[in-house]
Amino acid sequence: MTAFVLVAGSHTGGWVWREVAGRLREAGAEVYPVTLTGMGDRRHLAGPGTDLETHVEDVVQLIDHVEAPEVVLVGHCYGIHPVLGAAGRRPERIARVVYLDAGMPQDGDPALTLVPDGTVRDRLLGEGEAADDWRVPPPAADEWQRWGSTTGLSETDLARLTRLAAPQPRGTLTQPLRLPEAATALPTTGVFCTANGNSIAVVEQIVGLGDPRLKALVDPRVTFFDLDTGHWPMLSAPGELAGVLLKAAAGEGYRLSATVTEQPSHLRPFLLDVPERRRERIGRVDLYLPDEVRDGAAGEEPRPAVVFVHGGPVPAGARPTPRDWPAFVGYGRYLAGLGAIGVTLDHRLHALTDYPRAADDLAEAIELVRADPRVDEDRIALWHLSAGGLLTADWLAAPPPWLRCVAASYPVLAPLPSWGLSGSRFRPAEAVRGAGRLPVVLTRVGQESPEIAVTVEEFLTAAADCGADVEVVDIPNGHHGFETRDHTEEARQAVDRAARSVLAHLRG
Structure with missing residues (x-):
């Protein structure tokens, strides 16, 4: 039986996985949606000292309490940072890491380096305007597109996202990721939300240009999927996402290794x-x-x-x-x-x-x-x-x-x-x-x-x-x-x- 640990992106919590978790359980999987410290219904636990290390430890503790011998870690957007940090500490328990519309952080990268919008990055780096400046306020209803494509989200979805969003402790976004080599050696799957601008075809072209940072993507243990939706597929396409996660756990997906040997x-x-x-x-x-x-x-x-x-x-x-x-x-x-x-x-x-x-x-x-x-x-x-x-x-x-x-x-x-x-x-x-x-x-x-x-x-x-x-x-x-x-x-x-x-x- 496959056990999934689902870690959401900035300002959200375990609640965002509700529909996906239900479909995975219907397929016979164990599912553990994570609500990180200070997020979702745990927002009251945040403090000035809440940082990326806090969230890594959240995921490690959950892994330690899962009875299944191996788990599939899924990190959406910011969530890939605590996922990778935890995977490096418990590599023997990880069957696969799934990057869900997420970047590829390297050792020493803070999460803010992968935030796409410059205005948002400036807000994260800037001086606080209030005494409570250790928290980054969540986006307003009309600002979510700065974090990623909202394609596929209904007005109800956006309203729910806004209503349940929590302030993000600044330290979780500014503390550098410590990424042990053991984490980079694990099997991985990348899931691209194509409406957000990335796809298998785009990555294949970039790999063909010879970027040494992407050399690891041609490993046969690395697979890929495209989802034709925006940045929040757990809300816009929960059924399709659940299907992709089950296939990823089984080692399925598109592999670049067979194609990059051809002339770009x-x-x-x-x-x-x-x-x-x-x-x-x-x-x-x-x-x-x-x-x-x-x-x-x-x-x-x-x-x-x-x-x-x-x-x-x-x-x-x-x-x-x-x-x-x-x-x-x-x-x-x-x-x-x-x-x-x-x-x-x-x-x-x-x-x-x-x-x-x-x-x-x-x-x-x-x-x-x-x-x-x-x-x-x-x-x-x-x-x-x-x-x-x-x-x-x-x-x-x-x-x-x-x-x-x-x-x-x-x-x-x-x-x-x-x-x-x-x-x-x-x-x-x-x-x-x-x-x-x-x-x-x-x-x-x-x-x-x-x-x-x-x-x-x-x-x-x-x-x-x-x-x-x-x-x-x-x-x-x-x-x-x-x-x-x-x-x-x-x-x-x-x-x-x-x-x-x-x-x-x-x-x-």
């Missing part, structure tokens, strides 16, 4: 067979030059330029860097073959918190390109791909006169809920209202992940409302990153159509 999709060949072009490398910027362009001598006509902006986050140590990926090399050569100067760059979007730095890198690269005598400084287009789509926001909100077109391929056009950028300026779906008559060429793939597709539709709705000039190039059978995944005539024609449309705006 971003390193596969470009879908068009383009001849080599002269390339010049200046710092983080590469220029692909048409054959007839030489050294910018007097009388030589300057050419329009198209700057390609990669997505990410891309680990700082990833090699090759994005400008040497086949898709960007292919795009640069292709635009040079059409008579423009193709530009690629490496910007420093190494983490989701790096968008401001990446925006600065892009602005610096554009100034470098515009200063080149071979470039017509008044005819520039920007072409953003994937998560680089968020970097369109600055240019859409206040287009400079030299910017003749913005293009975007399979873009992310609004921050995903788990990215913590809800209050930032990187919101193209809002910025497009300032675009005026700036042309936008958007390549949309029909096989996009739902969490990204919804941001595209949000953008297109806003664009239609304000009369923005948006041309959509559809690839019904295309996938995210189609240039190296879909070598089809449909995809080739789409690249050619989008490129020629961008050039028409540059030359118009």
